[in-house]
Amino acid sequence: MTASRLISDSSEWTFPMLERYNEVIGQIAADEFKLDTYPNQIEIITAEQMMDAYSSVGMPLGYKHWSYGKQFVLTEKNYRRGQMGLAYEIVINSDPCIAYLMEENTAMMQALVIAHAAYGHNSFFKGNYLFRTWTSADAIIDYLLFARNYVAECEEHYGEETVELFLDSCHALMNYGVDRYKHPAPLSLSEEKQRQREREAYLQLQLNDLWRTVPVKPAERVLLEARFPPEPQENLLYFIEKNAPLLEPWQREIVRIVRKIGQYFYPQRQTQVMNEGWATFWHYTLMNTLYDQGYVNDGFMIEFLQSHTSVIQQLPFDHPYYQGINPYTLGFAMMSDIKRICQQPTDEDRYWFPDMAGQDWLKQLDFAMRNFKDESFIAQYLSPKVMRDLKLFAVLDDDTQDELEITAIHDDTGYRRLRLALSDQYNLGSREPNIQVWNVAHRKDRSLTLRHTPYNRRPLHDNYQEVLKHLHRLWGFAVRLETVDEHGKVELVGECPSARGS
Amino acid sequence: MATLIDRRVDGKNKSTVNRQRFIRRFKNQIKKAVTEAMNGRSITDIDNGEKINIPARDLSEPVFGHGPGGRREAIHPGNKEFIKGDRVARPQSGGGSGAGGGQASNAGEGEDDFVFELSREEFLELFFEDLELPHLVRTQLAKMTEFKLVRAGFTSAGNPSNLDVVRSMRGALARRIAMAAPYTRRLREAEAELQQVLAETPVDEPRAQALIEEIDRLRARVQAVPFIDTFDLRYVNRAKQPQPSTQAVMFCIMDVSGSMDRARKDLAKRFFTLLYLFLKRNYEKIEVVFIRHHTVAKEVDEQEFFYSRETGGTVVSSALTLMGEIMTARYPLSAWNIYAAQASDGDNWHHDSPACKEILLKQIMPFVRYFSYIEITPDRHQSLWEAYEEVRESHPNFAMRQIDGPTDIYPVFRELFKRRVS
Numbered sequence: 032m033t034a035s036r037l038i039s040d041s042s043e044w045t046f047p048m049l050e051r052y053n054e055v056i057g058q059i060a061a062d063e064f065k066l067d068t069y070p071n072q073i074e075i076i077t078a079e080q081m082m083d084a085y086s087s088v089g090m091p092l093g094y095k096h097w098s099y100g101k102q103f104v105l106t107e108k109n110y111r112r113g114q115m116g117l118a119y120e121i122v123i124n125s126d127p128c129i130a131y132l133m134e135e136n137t138a139m140m141q142a143l144v145i146a147h148a149a150y151g152h153n154s155f156f157k158g159n160y161l162f163r164t165w166t167s168a169d170a171i172i173d174y175l176l177f178a179r180n181y182v183a184e185c186e187e188h189y190g191e192e193t194v195e196l197f198l199d200s201c202h203a204l205m206n207y208g209v210d211r212y213k214h215p216a217p218l219s220l221s222e223e224k225q226r227q228r229e230r231e232a233y234l235q236l237q238l239n240d241l242w243r244t245v246p247v248k249p250a251e252r253v254l255l256e257a258r259f260p261p262e263p264q265e266n267l268l269y270f271i272e273k274n275a276p277l278l279e280p281w282q283r284e285i286v287r288i289v290r291k292i293g294q295y296f297y298p299q300r301q302t303q304v305m306n307e308g309w310a311t312f313w314h315y316t317l318m319n320t321l322y323d324q325g326y327v328n329d330g331f332m333i334e335f336l337q338s339h340t341s342v343i344q345q346l347p348f349d350h351p352y353y354q355g356i357n358p359y360t361l362g363f364a365m366m367s368d369i370k371r372i373c374q375q376p377t378d379e380d381r382y383w384f385p386d387m388a389g390q391d392w393l394k395q396l397d398f399a400m401r402n403f404k405d406e407s408f409i410a411q412y413l414s415p416k417v418m419r420d421l422k423l424f425a426v427l428d429d430d431t432q433d434e435l436e437i438t439a440i441h442d443d444t445g446y447r448r449l450r451l452a453l454s455d456q457y458n459l460g461s462r463e464p465n466i467q468v469w470n471v472a473h474r475k476d477r478s479l480t481l482r483h484t485p486y487n488r489r490p491l492h493d494n495y496q497e498v499l500k501h502l503h504r505l506w507g508f509a510v511r512l513e514t515v516d517e518h519g520k521v522e523l524v525g526e527c528p529s530a531r532g533s
Numbered sequence: 534m535a536t537l538i539d540r541r542v543d544g545k546n547k548s549t550v551n552r553q554r555f556i557r558r559f560k561n562q563i564k565k566a567v568t569e570a571m572n573g574r575s576i577t578d579i580d581n582g583e584k585i586n587i588p589a590r591d592l593s594e595p596v597f598g599h600g601p602g603g604r605r606e607a608i609h610p611g612n613k614e615f616i617k618g619d620r621v622a623r624p625q626s627g628g629g630s631g632a633g634g635g636q637a638s639n640a641g642e643g644e645d646d647f648v649f650e651l652s653r654e655e656f657l658e659l660f661f662e663d664l665e666l667p668h669l670v671r672t673q674l675a676k677m678t679e680f681k682l683v684r685a686g687f688t689s690a691g692n693p694s695n696l697d698v699v700r701s702m703r704g705a706l707a708r709r710i711a712m713a714a715p716y717t718r719r720l721r722e723a724e725a726e727l728q729q730v731l732a733e734t735p736v737d738e739p740r741a742q743a744l745i746e747e748i749d750r751l752r753a754r755v756q757a758v759p760f761i762d763t764f765d766l767r768y769v770n771r772a773k774q775p776q777p778s779t780q781a782v783m784f785c786i787m788d789v790s791g792s793m794d795r796a797r798k799d800l801a802k803r804f805f806t807l808l809y810l811f812l813k814r815n816y817e818k819i820e821v822v823f824i825r826h827h828t829v830a831k832e833v834d835e836q837e838f839f840y841s842r843e844t845g846g847t848v849v850s851s852a853l854t855l856m857g858e859i860m861t862a863r864y865p866l867s868a869w870n871i872y873a874a875q876a877s878d879g880d881n882w883h884h885d886s887p888a889c890k891e892i893l894l895k896q897i898m899p900f901v902r903y904f905s906y907i908e909i910t911p912d913r914h915q916s917l918w919e920a921y922e923e924v925r926e927s928h929p930n931f932a933m934r935q936i937d938g939p940t941d942i943y944p945v946f947r948e949l950f951k952r953r954v955s
Contacts, residue, residue: 046537057535070535071535073536073537074539074540080540097555097558098594100550100552100555103551103555104552104649105647108648131540134541199594202594203594204597346610346611353611356610422613423608424608424609427606428605429603430603431604435620437617437619438617441612442617456608464599487604491597492599494595494596495597498597
């Protein structure tokens with residue numbers, strides 16, 4: 032039976048072989064492990080095409096911009112010099128889920144990548160609440176196509192350079208173009224086009240609040256002097272799209288495009304550990320199942336284990352190549368640990384995870400995958416065992432102290448603090464400076480004031496002046512940035528154009 | 534359920550546009566780098582791509598982020614000896630290697646220069662830019678080897694003008710025979726049988742009738758085999774073959790007296806490089822001879838040619854004489870095309886200028902394909918220029934020009950180039 036089931040024993044792959052792998056893996060994933068996935072579209076590409084895909088941040092089609100060229104040049108250089116292997120796959124959160132496989136991969140790698148991307152990532156995209164809320168997998172390709180064509184059209188009308196500079200400015204604020212709490216409805220391409228035309232026409236007709244100069248009676252005036260916006264806004268791009276006084280309709284549309292794409296990547300930025308951990312866990316499990324059921328032989332498994340271990344390798348902090356915690360390692364360790372806690376709980380696990388110990392591991396894992404993001408996932412599931420295995424420790428770096436302090440290590444007194452600190456490390460809210468639109472002086476010089484509320488006294492990176500320039504380009508009038516310290520004292524830190532004169 | 538698509542055949546170079554935009558955007562920085570690269574490069578080595586360094590800060594895309602400072606607690610793996618409450622000195626880089634995860638990678642490439650490789654075309658494009666070459670020239674120079682089409686057998690696809698009629702017909706004949714073979718065999722049998730049937734008495738009428746019908750049918754089948762089919766067509770195939778090479782020698786003559794400073798030498802270098810490229814396009818093998826001179830001339834290697842300085846008076850004829858000697862000794866006219874380029878600041882010992890003219894007219898001009906002279910000076914001309922002007926009048930393949938900046942270089946070659954294309 033074993034011999035007849037074996038799918039391949041050579042390292043060269045063929046199309047029928049890949050089909051067979053995909054079929055078997057898909058069957059195991061669906062029947063035994065109940066993975067719910069989008070249909071797969073597996074595409075074989077060359078190394079060069081992989082670099083292309085890389086440099087467009089994994090978007091299968093993007094509008095043209097020099098920064099992607101820079102990325103490409105960088106990737107190409109590193110690849111040529113052998114400083115970097117290309118990723119074996121890129122997977123796109125779309126329906127059908129597109130996975131790119133590189134032709135250079137061996138048969139084993141292709142099978143691994145199919146398991147990892149086409150079933151691991153794919154089911155994560157389909158299941159995780161962030162992706163469900165913020166992205167619409169069936170519409171993204173259409174939207175990207177719309178965006179590319181629209182940008183190309185604008186370039187034709189207004190000149191490449193104008194559009195490119197404008198895009199630069201939008202990119203500078205891309206991370207501040209996401210809604211964190213509202214849920215946009217998915218749109219199809221034709222709807223999107225239709226809506227864009229309507230928006231444009233509507234905006235042309237509208238009177239912008241900022242321009243409202245109709246005189247009002249002094250009595251009413253006090254009320255109207257109220258702040259604009261009435262509440263601070265965290266979505267800077269959205270605010271600009273709707274309120275920037277001088278933008279032309281096409282510019283608003285471009286702001287919107289960048290915002291939408293930023294929104295599309297928003298879940299990915301928050302689920303790196305989970306997403307990779309989940310996919311790694313599943314490729315590991317699926318490959319082992321293949322082996323147990325006789326679909327692959329010993330040689331295949333040895334090659335697989337070799338590449339699997341190099342993926343989840345975690346260098347210690349004092350290693351010269353140490354680059355922080357490897358999300359694959361952390362994610363894989365945590366996912367595997369959930370399974371372990373369900374199957375073979377120790378007393379410690381029963382104390383820490385009373386709800387989980389001894390339960391059905393598939394259900395528990397599925398629940399974890401669906402309802403968390405990195406931050407909350409770590410806060411919820413990082414177990415003492417994983418902390419011990421990875422020998423985690425916390426270092427406090429306080430600029431008011433001369434020395435660093437080790438605040439917690441992997442022991443009974445340290446687990447909770449470690450877990451909290453690590454969770455915070457993955458919290459987008461504390462990773463990115465908290466900057467919001469505070470005020471528009473709409474009765475004066477129409478200047479825009481942003482407020483930065485530092486987190487743990489962390490200052491802004493000194494390139495904020497550059498970002499302000501970009502913001503100024505979008506807003507059209509003066510832009511100010513203020514910082515509020517923990518005592519509520521407000522200080523002006525940056526201004527563009529810089530105070531009077533220039 | 535799953536679709537497997539082979540995308541390898543699809544267009545590559547999806548990023549080409551983005552790459553071009555990137556280069557256009559950083560043209561100034563890149564051009565500076567190109568100029569610097571030029572200085573460090575041999576003129577015979579111009580024809581390659583180039584690694585370009587751009588300070589990374591010039592092309593960073595700013596976003597709001599955290600700077601170092603404040604209070605942060607970072608988690609690291611691989612604890613060996615720490616316990617809670619330990620205090621350690623802050624490492625040099627400060628900030629305890631960032632906040633792990635995504636942020637660190639952004640800052641990771643921060644300080645280094647951004648190095649990347651320009652392709653040969655991109656490099657030449659930028660290199661030529663301020664020389665103000667006409668586009669045609671630019672593309673011609675950037676083009677690789679020239680090819681000649683030579684016959685290389687036959688193919689089954691091609692355009693009608695390459696159709697080989699004889700071969701096609703021969704093929705058609707063979708095909709007709711082959712395709713009709715089963716019918717002709719049966720036809721022959723049937724005819725023989727018919728003969729037999731008719732010879733016998735009494736004649737088996739129904740059988741004969743059947744045979745006659747069959748014969749008719751078979752004849753029709755044979756007739757129906759097409760006389761010629763697209764399958765038969767054969768076209769003459771032509772393959773590209775690099776053109777047979779010829780060889781050229783290029784003499785670079787430069788005045789190295791004290792008045793030739795660094796900037797002038799750089800200009801001269803561009804001038805020599807350009808000539809080299811012109812020649813490169815036309816000749817497979819090129820040798821370059823460097824002659825430097827002040828009062829005496831000397832053959833040197835490129836390094837010394839451009840980078841060592843000597844002072845002294847200037848006697849141009851010494852270089853010309855040396856060139857003449859090298860020409861007769863090493864480069865027989867039958868095997869070599871000779872080109873010469875001379876750069877000078879125009880200074881010459883004025884009694885020497887007539888001698889220069891003599892040497893040029895007698896020993897050099899009759900044998901060289903082209904002689905170009907540039908005078909890098911903003912000043913008034915001196916005797917050498919006047920002497921050379923006389924040479925120019927009698928020889929169309931002598932070009933001279935006073936130049937002040939890189940834009941002036943190209944016109945020197947305009948004549949040369951015109952002759953080449955016509």
